[in-house]
Amino acid sequence: MAASSTLPDDRGRFGRFGGRYVPESLIAPIEELEETYNKAVGDESFSEELSSLLREYAGRPTSLYYASRLTERLGGARIYLKREDLLHTGAHKINNCLGQALLARRMGKKRIIAETGAGQHGVASATVAALFGFECCVYMGEEDMRRQALNVFRMRLLGAQVIGVKAGSRTLKEAISEAMRDWVTNFEHTYYLLGSALGPHPYPLIVRDFQTVIGRETRAQFKEMEEGELPDALIACVGGGSNAIGLFHPFLSDENVRMIGVEAGGRGSNLGDHASRFEGGLPGVLHGTYSYVLQDDDGQIALTHSVSAGLDYASVGPEHAWLRESGRAEYVSCSDEEALEAVRLLSRLEGIIPALESAHAVAEAIKRAPKASGQTLVVNLSGRGDKDIGIYREKMPDLE
Amino acid sequence: MSRISKTFEQLNTGRSRGLVVYLTGGDPHPDRTVDFVLALEKGGADIVELGVPFSDPVADGPVIQCASERSLQAGTNLAGVLDILRRIRERSDIPLVIFSYLNPVLRYGFEKFTEDAATAGADGALLTDLNVDEAGAYMEQMEHRGLDPVFLIAPTTSLERIKTLSQSSRGFLYLVSRTGVTGEQKSISERAIPLVERVRSVSKLPLALGFGLSERKHMEEVAPHVDAAVVGSAVVRMIGDQGDEKSLPSRLTALCAELKAGLRLDTSTV
Numbered sequence: 001m002a003a004s005s006t007l008p009d010d011r012g013r014f015g016r017f018g019g020r021y022v023p024e025s026l027i028a029p030i031e032e033l034e035e036t037y038n039k040a041v042g043d044e045s046f047s048e049e050l051s052s053l054l055r056e057y058a059g060r061p062t063s064l065y066y067a068s069r070l071t072e073r074l075g076g077a078r079i080y081l082k083r084e085d086l087l088h089t090g091a092h093k094i095n096n097c098l099g100q101a102l103l104a105r106r107m108g109k110k111r112i113i114a115e116t117g118a119g120q121h122g123v124a125s126a127t128v129a130a131l132f133g134f135e136c137c138v139y140m141g142e143e144d145m146r147r148q149a150l151n152v153f154r155m156r157l158l159g160a161q162v163i164g165v166k167a168g169s170r171t172l173k174e175a176i177s178e179a180m181r182d183w184v185t186n187f188e189h190t191y192y193l194l195g196s197a198l199g200p201h202p203y204p205l206i207v208r209d210f211q212t213v214i215g216r217e218t219r220a221q222f223k224e225m226e227e228g229e230l231p232d233a234l235i236a237c238v239g240g241g242s243n244a245i246g247l248f249h250p251f252l253s254d255e256n257v258r259m260i261g262v263e264a265g266g267r268g269s270n271l272g273d274h275a276s277r278f279e280g281g282l283p284g285v286l287h288g289t290y291s292y293v294l295q296d297d298d299g300q301i302a303l304t305h306s307v308s309a310g311l312d313y314a315s316v317g318p319e320h321a322w323l324r325e326s327g328r329a330e331y332v333s334c335s336d337e338e339a340l341e342a343v344r345l346l347s348r349l350e351g352i353i354p355a356l357e358s359a360h361a362v363a364e365a366i367k368r369a370p371k372a373s374g375q376t377l378v379v380n381l382s383g384r385g386d387k388d389i390g391i392y393r394e395k396m397p398d399l400e
Numbered sequence: 401m402s403r404i405s406k407t408f409e410q411l412n413t414g415r416s417r418g419l420v421v422y423l424t425g426g427d428p429h430p431d432r433t434v435d436f437v438l439a440l441e442k443g444g445a446d447i448v449e450l451g452v453p454f455s456d457p458v459a460d461g462p463v464i465q466c467a468s469e470r471s472l473q474a475g476t477n478l479a480g481v482l483d484i485l486r487r488i489r490e491r492s493d494i495p496l497v498i499f500s501y502l503n504p505v506l507r508y509g510f511e512k513f514t515e516d517a518a519t520a521g522a523d524g525a526l527l528t529d530l531n532v533d534e535a536g537a538y539m540e541q542m543e544h545r546g547l548d549p550v551f552l553i554a555p556t557t558s559l560e561r562i563k564t565l566s567q568s569s570r571g572f573l574y575l576v577s578r579t580g581v582t583g584e585q586k587s588i589s590e591r592a593i594p595l596v597e598r599v600r601s602v603s604k605l606p607l608a609l610g611f612g613l614s615e616r617k618h619m620e621e622v623a624p625h626v627d628a629a630v631v632g633s634a635v636v637r638m639i640g641d642q643g644d645e646k647s648l649p650s651r652l653t654a655l656c657a658e659l660k661a662g663l664r665l666d667t668s669t670v
Contacts (some may be wrong), residue, residue, distance in 0.1 A: 011533070011534075019531075019534055020531050020533065020534065021502060021529045021530065021531055021534060022529055022531055023458070023459040023528050023529055023552060023554075024531070024532075024551065024552040024553060024554045024557060024565070024576065025459070025552070025554040025556065025576055025579050025580070027531065027554070027556070027557065027561070028554065028556035028557065028558070029556070167465065168455065168456070173456065174456075177456050177457075177458045180458045181458060181459075181461070181580075181581045184458075184459070184579060184580055184581060185579060185580035185581060187579065188579075282507070283506075284503045284506055284507060285501075285502045285503045285506060285529065286456065286503065287456075287458070288529070293503070295503065295507060297507070298477035298478060298479075298504060298507060298508075299454075299478070299503045299504035299505070299506060299507025299508065300454065300455040300472065300477075300503075300504065301455045301456050301503070
């Protein structure tokens with residue numbers, strides 16, 4: 001399985017997944033991005049500048065925290081939390097945004113556009129735009145603007161324009177479509193800052209590479225805390241899958257480390273009630289990549305539901321599709337309700353209010369830990385819950 | 401020789417450039433598309449591109465997005481578009497090109513798609529998000545069934561890629577006049593005619609220019625340079641605005657006649 005850490009191939013393929021399925025007009029901008037990225041990777045000054053931004057601006061390294069009270073309560077596996085929620089802007093998204101902002105500057109672009117679901121990527125994009133002096137425009141489904149209103153205001157405060165998207169389910173899928181339309185029209189001066197390990201090659205590669213700092217730190221920190229050992233399992237939520245691939249990738253060659261991705265089980269198993277792409281979807285093409293896609297019998301993309309806007313998407317990053325098919329990682333789902341229970345438990349026991357997305361990973365750890373005595377689990381706490389307080393108030397009336 | 405090639409051969413000896421018209425199959429209802437196509441042909445359309453509606457048309461502007469929504473609302477799917485196509489073919493010999501995003505075709509099954517499309521009487525297919533680099537196996541299956549694969553070329557496409565796209569296409573090449581999504585524009589992009597000339601220097605295929613062309617004056621402007629002009633959003637907008645009106649077919653005929661008049665060549669430019 002060590003070979004999988006060398007993927008994608010030069011056509012952007014992870015096994016049969018990935019690739020570059022875009023209208024011809026987008027080929028030139030994508031090739032420009034690919035060329036810029038390949039040059040940047042080989043340039044020491046690029047990685048040095050990124051490292052210092054991550055350290056001094058974003059607040060890396062984030063801690064790996066042993067959650068003793070949660071561990072004690074569950075009475076099984078020892079649980080560690082990778083604290084991406086402590087980063088500037090409150091989630092792992094800033095790792096990728098700083099990297100891509102450096103690419104945008106290299107390409108001489110003056111304007112960045114982004115899509116956002118939960119608003120965390122939108123906030124991180126607006127943040128780097130402010131930092132680098134770019135004009136910034138964020139596309140967001142109107143339903144997501146409603147449920148993540150706080151983040152909409154944050155983006156505006158940071159100087160970004162937030163454009164509501166009315167089409168379809170008014171969530172992340174439509175926001176990506178609209179961002180792609182803007183990009184194809186304005187790419188000469190506009191950089192598309194894609195927020196997850198999705199889309200046409202080389203985005204899944206670029207986003208993953210900028211997020212693997214999560215896994216590299218985790219690996220070193222865990223070894224230091226546990227006398228050179230590695231964890232038994234890694235758990236992360238998977239919308240597009242950027243926080244998960246960032247945690248998993250540096251462990252791909254460590255055959256004894258299990259990897260568990262957690263999708264949004266939503267409110268039920270019918271199409272339209274969840275975002276469990278692996279259980280309910282089939283391979284197909286959406287937004288430039290070949291991966292698992294929730295779709296109807298006619299190949300129309302299905303609507304999705306999750307209480308968590310960041311996991312509410314009909315497709316999944318192609319590398320996850322490959323990791324699942326090759327058996328290297330496993331994918332499960334947690335329901336809205338389980339995620340909300342996890343929010344309560346983590347808040348009460350550890351004094352950490354997680355984002356709804358990350359709460360799906362915590363929920364999976366809560367399920368597994370009691371049956372895994374003697375093992376160690378690392379959960380990627382990819383974001384903090386401040387943005388979700390409105391939803392928590394609505395869903396937990398007993399606390400009002 | 402395919403219907404498409406024959407059409408361009410005839411156009412070559414005539415006094416007019418070709419008019420290629422796009423409309424979304426099943427918009428606003430599957431029962432109406434056949435009449436619309438016949439009306440377009442009557443007005444002078446030489447080739448019709450029949451769109452398959454898709455939930456997430458990333459290459460399309462608002463006009464064609466709305467057409468997709470209306471068509472999906474009416475229950476249209478790929479099988480439905482093939483049925484429309486079969487019914488058109490019963491009444492007309494006009495070349496028909498299926499225009500689709502890839503996913504509905506993959507879900508239907510590519511091989512079955514090529515077989516059923518050919519049986520229904522389709523002449524070609526253009527798959528918007530099927531990048532030519534990913535298209536090898538698909539092109540073979542299309543050619544096996546006698547369907548012309550048609551690819552897009554953009555103003556930003558490199559000369560090397562233009563050669564690949566030309567070698568991979570049959571029937572004609574679809575040149576995108578400007579970067580961006582489909583939709584009407586006031587004027588034609590400055591990049592359009594240089595693009596036509598660049599492609600002409602490396603390809604012998606007929607060249608159709610589209611994206612943003614919607615009026616007679618646009619037709620007049622491009623006629624000296626292209627083999628055909630493609631009009632989509634202007635027709636689709638008329639269908640969207642007047643879809644329920646009985647007089648719509650005659651208006652579509654009139655629109656096509658007006659556009660086609662702009663593609664006529666006077667002797668000085670032949």
